[in-house]
Amino acid sequence: MADAYLRQSPLAHLGLAARAAIPPEDIEGTEAGVVLCERPARHQIGLRGDARRPAFRAAVKGVLGFAPPAKATTAAGGTGLPRALWLGPDEWLVVTDDDDAATVADLSEALARQHAHVVDLSDARAVIGLAGAGARDVLMKGCTLDVHRRAFGPGRCTRTLLARAQVIVHQITQAPDYDLYVQRSFAEYLWAWLEDAGTEYGVRVTA
Amino acid sequence: MLLIPCPWCGRRDESEFACGGEAHIARPADPDAVSDAEWADYLFMRTNPKGAHRERWVHVHGCGRWFNVARHTVTHDISAAYKVGEKPPGDAS
Ligand SMILES: [Zn+2]
Numbered sequence: 686m687a688d689a690y691l692r693q694s695p696l697a698h699l700g701l702a703a704r705a706a707i708p709p710e711d712i713e714g715t716e717a718g719v720v721l722c723e724r725p726a727r728h729q730i731g732l733r734g735d736a737r738r739p740a741f742r743a744a745v746k747g748v749l750g751f752a753p754p755a756k757a758t759t760a761a762g763g764t765g766l767p768r769a770l771w772l773g774p775d776e777w778l779v780v781t782d783d784d785d786a787a788t789v790a791d792l793s794e795a796l797a798r799q800h801a802h803v804v805d806l807s808d809a810r811a812v813i814g815l816a817g818a819g820a821r822d823v824l825m826k827g828c829t830l831d832v833h834r835r836a837f838g839p840g841r842c843t844r845t846l847l848a849r850a851q852v853i854v855h856q857i858t859q860a861p862d863y864d865l866y867v868q869r870s871f872a873e874y875l876w877a878w879l880e881d882a883g884t885e886y887g888v889r890v891t892a
Numbered sequence: 893m894l895l896i897p898c899p900w901c902g903r904r905d906e907s908e909f910a911c912g913g914e915a916h917i918a919r920p921a922d923p924d925a926v927s928d929a930e931w932a933d934y935l936f937m938r939t940n941p942k943g944a945h946r947e948r949w950v951h952v953h954g955c956g957r958w959f960n961v962a963r964h965t966v967t968h969d970i971s972a973a974y975k976v977g978e979k980p981p982g983d984a985s
Contacts, residue, residue: 757900757955773955774900829905843901846908846953 718819718886819886
């Protein structure tokens with residue numbers, strides 16, 4: 686992780702905090718069908734290993750409290766933190782609190798004698814929150830993933846393309862409420878695309 | 893646009909994948925023992941059938957895994973997708 690004084694969100698220059706502070710009644714239009722926010726910085730840890738090996742599952746469970754999900758395109762850890770997002774049959778993204786420096790160290794130590802890989806990726810991706818009644822429709826405009834509630838619901842996650850940018854989509858709640866993990870160099874582009882795609886539903890920015 | 897059944901992720905749009913060409917091409921076990929012509933055949937020569945074909949694909953914007961696809965090159969009908977190391981369906985050899 687970069688030194689604290691050097692850390693800056695790739696969306697910092699958009700003034701999102703100021704927009705989020707505007708009282709809803711001062712915003713033109715009545716309904717905001719799309720609610721966008723930048724999620725606070727989080728610890729993101731790349732984890733690789735063989736989920737079929739009991740020792741690997743046990744070591745991860747010992748640190749996180751749950752084993753890495755073996756079922757494709759699912760997340761473990763529920764709506765809280767830490768979470769583990771399935772990215773591939775031997776690959777996960779572990780997400781914890783920003784100030785939780787212990788997890789990456791504990792995972793490294795627990796897996797030190799195994800054929801496994803733990804690396805801090807915290808500053809590689811920004812996380813954009815997408816919610817509201819129109820959130821699913823916005824995703825459908827730029828993503829070929831089947832996001833129908835029968836095909837993709839809470840607790841599901843996957844890498845895919847959104848507006849031609851690679852993202853990790855994680856649906857948190859049925860509402861729906863999504864986390865979109867995007868490489869930081871694509872973050873401004875994706876934010877602008879989401880605002881544009883959401884315009885017809887009404888866009889509100891929250892903190 | 894193809895809908896490709898990734899063995900891990902299920903049916904996904906072609907734009908999430910990259911094609912790696914013909915599947916089941918074995919590297920000569922002892923490269924020093926083969927002639928230049930045989931080596932060139934291994935490196936460069938590929939079948940280009942009109943009909944049933946087996947290809948390697950990678951789910952590059954998904955799970956990142958390589959796997960094999962049995963596809964008809966005229967109709968684009970995908971009859972099977974199977975993991976690397978697995979036998980192609982219908983192949984008794
Ligand atoms: Zn896949």
